[in-house]
Amino acid sequence: MIRVAVVGAAGFIGGELLRLLVGHPEVEVTAAxxxxxxxxxxxxxxxxxxxxxDLTFCPADDVDEYDTVFLATPHGAAMAQIERWTGHSKQVIDLTGDFRLEDTEVFxxxxxxxxxxxxxxxxFVPGIPELHRERxxxxxxxxxxxxxxxxGTLSLHPIRDLIGPEAHLDARTGSSGSGATAGEDNLxxxxxxAMRVFAPTGHRHEAEIARHVGVRVTMTATGVEAVRGVQTVCHVTPKPGVDEKAVRRAxxxxxxxxxxxxxxxxxRGRYRxxxxxxxxxxxxCDVGFAFDEDTGRLTTIAALDNLMKGGAGNAVQCLNIRMGWPENLGLSFPGLHPV
Amino acid sequence: MIRVAVVGAAGFIGGELLRLLVGHPEVEVTAAxxxxxxxxxxxxxxxxxxxxxDLTFCPADDVDEYDTVFLATPHGAAMAQIERWTGHSKQVIDLTGDFRLEDTEVFxxxxxxxxxxxxxxxxFVPGIPELHRERxxxxxxxxxxxxxxxxGTLSLHPIRDLIGPEAHLDARTGSSGSGATAGEDNLxxxxxxAMRVFAPTGHRHEAEIARHVGVRVTMTATGVEAVRGVQTVCHVTPKPGVDEKAVRRAxxxxxxxxxxxxxxxxxRGRYRxxxxxxxxxxxxCDVGFAFDEDTGRLTTIAALDNLMKGGAGNAVQCLNIRMGWPENLGLSFPGLHPV
Amino acid sequence: MIRVAVVGAAGFIGGELLRLLVGHPEVEVTAAxxxxxxxxxxxxxxxxxxxxxDLTFCPADDVDEYDTVFLATPHGAAMAQIERWTGHSKQVIDLTGDFRLEDTEVFxxxxxxxxxxxxxxxxFVPGIPELHRERxxxxxxxxxxxxxxxxGTLSLHPIRDLIGPEAHLDARTGSSGSGATAGEDNLxxxxxxAMRVFAPTGHRHEAEIARHVGVRVTMTATGVEAVRGVQTVCHVTPKPGVDEKAVRRAxxxxxxxxxxxxxxxxxRGRYRxxxxxxxxxxxxCDVGFAFDEDTGRLTTIAALDNLMKGGAGNAVQCLNIRMGWPENLGLSFPGLHPV
Amino acid sequence: MIRVAVVGAAGFIGGELLRLLVGHPEVEVTAAxxxxxxxxxxxxxxxxxxxxxDLTFCPADDVDEYDTVFLATPHGAAMAQIERWTGHSKQVIDLTGDFRLEDTEVFxxxxxxxxxxxxxxxxFVPGIPELHRERxxxxxxxxxxxxxxxxGTLSLHPIRDLIGPEAHLDARTGSSGSGATAGEDNLxxxxxxAMRVFAPTGHRHEAEIARHVGVRVTMTATGVEAVRGVQTVCHVTPKPGVDEKAVRRAxxxxxxxxxxxxxxxxxRGRYRxxxxxxxxxxxxCDVGFAFDEDTGRLTTIAALDNLMKGGAGNAVQCLNIRMGWPENLGLSFPGLHPV
Incomplete structure (x- = not known):
């Protein structure tokens, strides 16, 4: 059993981390x-x-020693407190935006x-097992x-050599992405x-996709009716000679x-x-695509639970990788249907 | 054209009053x-x-003279300001809870x-045209x-002589009933x-129904998924000899x-x-009932839009009555389907 | 009073036509x-x-003479019956897909x-008052x-001279677009x-936008949680020298x-x-846009009720235009908030 | 590993059984x-x-030998086929309505x-571990x-000696209760x-509650916006001398x-x-209550997932009990929040 702490444990990502870690057979949650x-x-x-x-929350200054600390604080707080947490744990897994971009100017x-x-x-190693498992x-x-x-990254990375240098990305998200302390707008x-276009341009996540995939990304983000759930639809141009088979194979x-x-x-089918x-x-994270041979147009689609593969679940997968445990330990829930 | 003011015009009821009054052919909204x-x-x-x-909101101390003032403030503010508004208008229509009960102890x-x-x-005359049109x-x-x-009142009043002295009432409501400044719980x-039982007992509206119908009322209120909309289901016991026909006739x-x-x-049908x-x-306000002759049990059902017949629409109907206008002036929208 | 018939009157578009026409001061609905x-x-x-x-539906072969016939049948039925309806009325307003494209190959x-x-x-004159009012x-x-x-058309047409020749369009729609006889998938x-990508490529409406705006259009259509409502987000490239002001002015x-x-x-604001x-x-139809001067990227956004400006409302507006009535006759409902 | 078959495996209850049994460490799903x-x-x-x-569905006549057969067919089919399934398995767990009532007249x-x-x-032993674990x-x-x-049963049984002989029950349910082949009404x-009162009186489940609790039950069932989820609110009269403490203790x-x-x-709290x-x-199954000492009124509330504790989960719990396995084997998912 390793000892872990979750910082920012009362938020949505924090709560999801607790759900996963409390149920994880190799982990003891020492501090929430x-x-x-x-x-x-x-x-x-x-x-x-x-x-x-039966856990109770503890204050931030009540620090002990941990094997792993998960940071699920508001953006900005992680980089401000990072030295403190690295001083008290072997590993820090940050779920905020603070260390997602390499370039300070882009940040x-x-x-x-x-x-x-x-x-x-x-x-910081990007917490994307599909791209950085060894690291x-x-x-x-x-x-x-x-x-x-x-x-966005998982729906583009495998085909990055098959497409042109630009991706238009349309992202839809549920309301939990705004967090437990979202204001009156989220009443x-x-x-x-709603179909609320909250970021027609300039959403922070587009910079991450650009970094990981190596293409220029423009993204529009819209809040739709859901609590959990993210879907991205990317419009890209396949290179000459690329056909559906090549994409599927990739x-x-x-x-x-x-x-x-x-x-x-x-x-065909109801969930194509x-x-x-x-x-x-x-x-x-489910990934799909549609290739229109007539127009030479390629659309890739991805879906995930923003609190899971888009947050806490991905973090636990990274923990499992580092500890050498089966990657799906504590992550075996398959999802519900109908729901 | 009469001159009206809406006090508390930024709230949900206030906004609905503005929608109705701005579109009302005989009314000029002088102050929001x-x-x-x-x-x-x-x-x-x-x-x-x-x-x-193109109206803009005005502060409360910027008082003019009006024909009718609608009070859509938080509960408590109406009774505190009532003298002021009666001093500046011929009629005050209060949409808060302040003057709904006659008995100070019950209040x-x-x-x-x-x-x-x-x-x-x-x-104060209760703003229920179906019971108090003449007054x-x-x-x-x-x-x-x-x-x-x-x-609840409209689904019980016509049969109050046909039923026993007790009514159990189950009410379901959308989230707009909590107002535009509802707190974090309404994120x-x-x-x-949700199916949020927010008032298993003791909801204020049960005292009003008891007053108007003259029966003992116990009520449970649950918030369900909807923004607008209220539905009440009343369980009552018909008096001996009362059958379905008698209820339908009443x-x-x-x-x-x-x-x-x-x-x-x-x-039969989809919307029975x-x-x-x-x-x-x-x-x-749609009203219905089901009479189970086997068990001698009577259930009455009512539905309405809480911001309309349950608030602003009812208030405008009261205004129309007082002014001698057609009762449905400005209130002719029939509702949508599907929706 | 003119005499109108609605064919396909039991469908969603048919029902919306009836709602509007029954409430229209210059129209008598002679046949549903x-x-x-x-x-x-x-x-x-x-x-x-x-x-x-108190109308009842009548069978299709019970034909009379009308001033205007609205066709709200399934696609294919309108072109099959068109001679019959033109023979019995002065004007036919078709709401199906049958006469939306000029080019038989594209069709x-x-x-x-x-x-x-x-x-x-x-x-057939396209029923888009904003483009073809005179005709x-x-x-x-x-x-x-x-x-x-x-x-899509209304969010692109005014700027068609300011943008490059391609538009990527992301459309989201409620479930009523599938009609009253949608099958099991719409349970x-x-x-x-859901966030159901039902047409990643090749949706019929993209051909109409291309026709009306004169650009190449690729479109992805996704069903999201709503009964009514369509939103389109278009990604286009402004021509050199075009800035936000030029777009806003257009x-x-x-x-x-x-x-x-x-x-x-x-x-700023909640409904930006x-x-x-x-x-x-x-x-x-609300139309908006966001111009990202850094990246030179332009996004246009439009929203409407698919049964109204996207169907029955638009048809009644066309009728009003032809009859020389005020364009908003019978169409004055402003929409609700909150909702 | 025991061998199980799920009959009616394409339905909603069937699918939930498959989810649980495929993930169950002691079970092999031999036939869907x-x-x-x-x-x-x-x-x-x-x-x-x-x-x-990687399972595929098999036809009903392709019968093998099983340890346990789960019947998740439409009502009526279970009693028609019961001999066949008892002939091929050691245990039959029926999830239809066919064997829920003892009395043929009531049935x-x-x-x-x-x-x-x-x-x-x-x-048939009723599959309610809380009442019949030993059997x-x-x-x-x-x-x-x-x-x-x-x-309803779990929210009344512990207090059945503390209350009068009648219970009014208000039940709300999501749409999955109507099954995967629900017709057009469930579009x-x-x-x-919706807030669809589909059974104002006479719902079948009221007879089961009456049987298990031993009180007269009248029940109204309403479909509200949800896919999964059932909530019951029971109005009962406590016997003289019964107070909140006694109820809580029970x-x-x-x-x-x-x-x-x-x-x-x-x-207090958000989920009271x-x-x-x-x-x-x-x-x-969460169970709660509110006791209004003023009016001497008692309301009990229960909630569950109709496909789980209200169906497949309960069935698997019964299997675990019979096999002597830990009761929560394969049933440890705690639920999500927010959701």
């Missing part, structure tokens, strides 16, 4: 850190953990603030990517049934042995392309 | 009062009024505070009932898809000439009983 | 044609019309069938465009909360006097860009 | 029986099982048909109760956002050691009473 709820029971904030844990442009620990930017085996610092960045009466070969990526691209709702609670 | 948004455009808060009005029990204008409690023709003070109280991620006769109450009680969703934006 | 429901009451199928009409490609009345293709004044044959085609348990000037198109493109949910039941 | 889909892949119908199983009244295997009615250890025939019956456009003592029943009755949405995919 939350300033706001210190002293309160964890299941008062995360009611799905009733009867699963400045997308986050509208300076980075306070730029010397560490290069030290993750020894990684003491891991930066888990943004939810839409995971989806049910406003957000329910995806197949790349993801054949991946435990959490499935190719979903069927010509990746659909987020059947992935709620699971760690899958 | 909101302290919080004073100086801001009305359509910045109520985006459905884009291109319908104290349900609102957990003392009434500050108890001498006026008896002056409303001359009413200078009108108190529009709570949304669930309207539904979309928490409230979406409802039919009572509501035959009512412009906004429809009897919906069919043995009152369904709130097809009433969104309309001023209808 | 439905083979399947002939003899049944209209409000049994369209429960929002209870108390609004064949997108509809996978031959056109049976190709000689009439050029006779519509005298039009005996009108073809109302597809819901997503209206949104609530499957369709609820939209402003073009739509300044349009009764049903509003420019919604704000830098076009949002379908607040348009339910209204005839508005 | 479906006439309609025989020969097709299981994950084509249940897409959440992609990568979890006739609620199911409107005669029972074709009345001699077996008394042989279930040796049960070869188990009848899993209806979803609303489980909720998304009709069912979405629930506490009864459910203290139950692995899947939790008492949820808090005076049982809420179905956080139970999706879990096997919990």
């Amino acid at each position: 850190v939350s300033s706001r709820f210190a002293g309160k029971r964890v299941d008062g904030v995360h009611p799905n953990l009733r009867s699963a844990t 400045q442009r997308y986050y509208r603030s300076s980075h306070v620990a730029p010397h560490l930017l290069g030290e 993750l085996r020894g990684a003491d610092l891991v930066s888990v990517p943004g939810c839409m960045a995971v989806a 049910h009466a406003f957000r329910s049934g 995806f197949r070969e790349r993801y054949r042995d991946e435990p959490f990526v499935r190719l979903v691209a069927q010509h 392309y990746p659909e987020p709702k059947i992935l709620s609670g699971s760690n899958f | 009062v909101s302290s919080r948004f004073a100086g801001k455009r009305v359509d910045g808060v109520h985006p459905n009024l884009r291109s319908a009005t 104290q029990r349900y609102y957990r505070s003392s009434h500050v204008a108890p001498h006026l409690l008896g002056e 409303l023709r001359g009413a200078d003070l009108v108190s529009v009932p709570g949304c669930m109280a309207v539904a 979309h991620a928490f409230r979406s898809g 409802f039919r006769e009572r509501y035959r000439d009512e412009p906004f109450v429809r009897l919906v009680a069919q043995h 009983y009152p369904e709130p969703k097809i009433l969104s934006g309309s001023n209808f | 044609v439905s083979s399947r429901f002939a003899g049944k009451r209209v409000d049994g199928v369209h429960p929002n019309l209870r108390s609004a009409t 064949q490609r997108y509809y996978r069938s031959s056109h049976v009345a190709p000689h009439l293709l050029g006779e 519509l004044r005298g039009a005996d044959l009108v073809s109302v465009p597809g819901c997503m085609a209206v949104a 609530h348990a499957f369709r609820s909360g 939209f402003r000037e073009r739509y300044r006097d349009e009764p049903f198109v509003r420019l919604v493109a704000q830098h 860009y076009p949002e379908p949910k607040i348009l339910s039941g209204s005839n508005f | 029986v479906s006439s309609r889909f025989a020969g097709k892949r299981v994950d084509g119908v249940h897409p959440n099982l992609r990568s979890a199983t 006739q009244r609620y199911y409107r048909s005669s029972h074709v295997a009345p001699h077996l009615l008394g042989e 279930l250890r040796g049960a070869d025939l188990v009848s899993v109760p209806g979803c609303m019956a489980v909720a 998304h456009a009709f069912r979405s956002g 629930f506490r003592e009864r459910y203290r050691d139950e692995p899947f029943v939790r008492l949820v009755a808090q005076h 009473y049982p809420e179905p949405k956080i139970l999706s995919g879990s096997n919990f």
Whole structure:
């Protein structure tokens, strides 16, 4: 049993980490850190953990020694506190945006603030097992990517040599992406049934996809009716001579042995392309594509649960990799249907 | 054209009043009062009024003379300000809870505070055209009932002589009933898809139904997935000898000439009983019932849009009655289907 | 009062036509044609019309003489019956896909069938008041465009000289677009909360947008959680020298006097860009855009109610134009908020 | 490893059984029986099982020998085929309504048909571990109760000696209760956002609650917006002298050691009473109550996932009991939050 701490444990990502880690056979959750709820029971904030844990939240200054610390704080807080947590644990897995970009200028442009620990930017291994599994085996610092960045990256990386240099990406997301302290705009009466274009341009996750895939990315992000779930649709131009078979082969070969990526691209059926709702609670990222031979147009589609493969689940997968455990330990829930 | 003011114009009921009054052929909205948004455009808060009005909100102390003032403030504010508004207008139509109960003790029990204008409690005519049309023709003070109280009352009043002295009432409501400033509990991620029993006992509206119908009422209120919409289901015991025909006749006769109450009680079809969703934006209260001759059990069902017949629409109907206009003036929208 | 018939009156578009025409001050609905429901009451199928009409459906062969016939049948039936309806009315307004494309080859490609009345293709005036108002004044044959085609066209046409020759379009739609006889795939348990990419490429409406705007269009269509509502997001490349001001000016000037198109493109606020949910039941098409000066990227956004401006409302607007009535006659409902 | 068959494997309950049994460490799914889909892949119908199983459906006449057969067929089919399945397996767990009532007259009244295997009615042990655990250890025939019956029963049974002889029950349910072959009434456009009173009186599950609890039960069932989830609210009258403490004690003592029943009755917090949405995919039935000392009124509330504790999960719990395995084997998923 290793000892882990979750910092920012009262948030949505924090709660999902607790669900996974409390149920993980090799992990003991030693600390659920939350300033706001210190002293309160964890299941008062995360009611799905009733009867699963008797933990209470502890304040941030009540630091012990841990094997792994998960940072699920607001953006900005992770880089401000990073030295403290690296000093008390063997591994830090950061789920904020603070260490997702390598380039301080790009960071400045997308986050509208300076980075306070730029010397560490290069030290963090991106928490994308499908791209960096080997590096993750020894990684003491891991930066888990943004939810839409995971989806976009996994739907483009295998075919990056088959497409032109530009990708238009349309991302849809549920409301949990805004976090547990989202303001009045996320009141049910406003957000329910919405198709809210909240980032027509300039969303932070587009910079991550560009970094990982090596193409120029423009992205539009829209909030649609869902609590969990992200879907990305990418419009790209295949290079001359590339056909459907080549694309299918590229995806197949790349993801054949991946435990959490499935190719979903069927010509018939009710769930032909990746659909987020059947992935709620699971760690899958489903990836699909449609190739229009007439127009030479290629569309790739990805879906995941933003709190799982787009956050907490991905982080636990990274932990499993580093510890040499089966990658799906504690991550075996397959998702529900109908739902 | 009469001159009206809406106080609390930035709230949900306030916004619905503005929608109706801006579109009303005999009304000029002279003031949309909101302290919080004073100086801001009305359509910045109520985006459905884009291109319908150029009004801006004005502060509460910027008082003029009006024909009718609608009070859509938080509970408590209406009774505190009532003298001021009666001093500046011929008629006040209050949509808060402040003047809905006659008895100060009952008020104290349900609102957990003392009434500050108890001498006026008896002056307000209940804004229920179906019960008090004649008194409303001359009413200078009108108190529009709570949304669930309207539904419950209209589904019981016609049969009050046919049933025993007790009614169990189960009410379901959308999230707009909690208002535009509902707190964190009403975040979309928490409230979406919920079946939230928020008042298993003691909801304020049960006291109103008891007052209007003259039976003992116990009520449970549950928030379900909807923004607009209230549905009540009442369980009552018919008196000996009462059968389905008698119940149907009582409802039919009572509501035959009512412009906004429809009897919906069919043995087949997709919308056999009152369904709130097809009433969104309309001023209808649909009323139905099911009589189980085997068990001698009677269930009555009602549905309405809480912001319309359960609030703003009912208030405008009261205004139309007092002014001698057609009752459905400005209230002719029939609702949508499918929706 | 003119005499109108609605053919396919039991469908969703048919029902919406009935709602609008029953409430229209200059129209008498003479026939609500439905083979399947002939003899049944209209409000049994369209429960929002209870108390609004006593009409019953009539069979298709029970033909009279009309001023205007609206065709809201399944695709294919309109072109098969067109001679019959033109023989019995002064004007036919077709809401199916049958006469939306001029080119029989394009029709064949997108509809996978031959056109049976190709000689009439050029006779139909596209039912887009914003592009063809003058021609519509005298039009005996009108073809109302597809819901997503209206949104896409109105968000691109004013700037067609300011952009490159290609548009990528991402369309989201509610479930009512599939019609009242949609099959098992549209069961609530499957369709609820879905993000269903049902047409990654090749959707019929893309051919209409290409026709009306004069650019190459590739479109992806996704069903999201909503009953009514369409939103389109277009990614285009502005020509050199084009900036935000030029784009804003082009939209402003073009739509300044349009009764049903509003420019919604704000830098702050809760409803910054076009949002379908607040348009339910209204005839508005809201159009907006975001210009990213850094990347030289332009995104345009449009929203409408697919049964209204994307169907029945647009058809009634065309009727109003031809009859010389105010364009918003019978179309004044502004939409609800919150909803 | 025991060998099990699921009959009716393409339905919603069948699919949930497959999800649980495929993931169960002691079970091998030998047959997934479906006439309609025989020969097709299981994950084509249940897409959440992609990568979890390569099973294909088999026809009903392709019978082998099994340790346990689960019957998830339409009502009526189980009693017609029961001899066949008992002939080929050691245990039959029936999830239909066929063997839920002991009394053939009551059966006739609620199911409107005669029972074709009345001699077996008394042989089936009700699949309610909380009431019949000991009998279930040796049960070869188990009848899993209806979803609303489980909720109602568990929220009344512990206090049956503390209350009067009548219970009014209000039940709300998601759309999955209608099954995968629900007709046009369950189209998304009709069912979405509905509050559909589909059984104001006479729902079959009320007879089961009456049987298990020993009180007269009247029940109203309403479909609300959800795919999964059932909530019951019971109105009962406590006997003289019974207070809140007595009720709380009765629930506490009864459910203290139950692995899947939790008492949820808090005076504050966001999830004070049982809420179905956080139970999706879990096997919990949360039970709560509110006691109004003023009026002497008692309300009990229960929530569960109709496909889990209200169906497949309960069935697997019964299997675990009979086999002497830990009761939560294969049933450890705690539910999600937010969701």
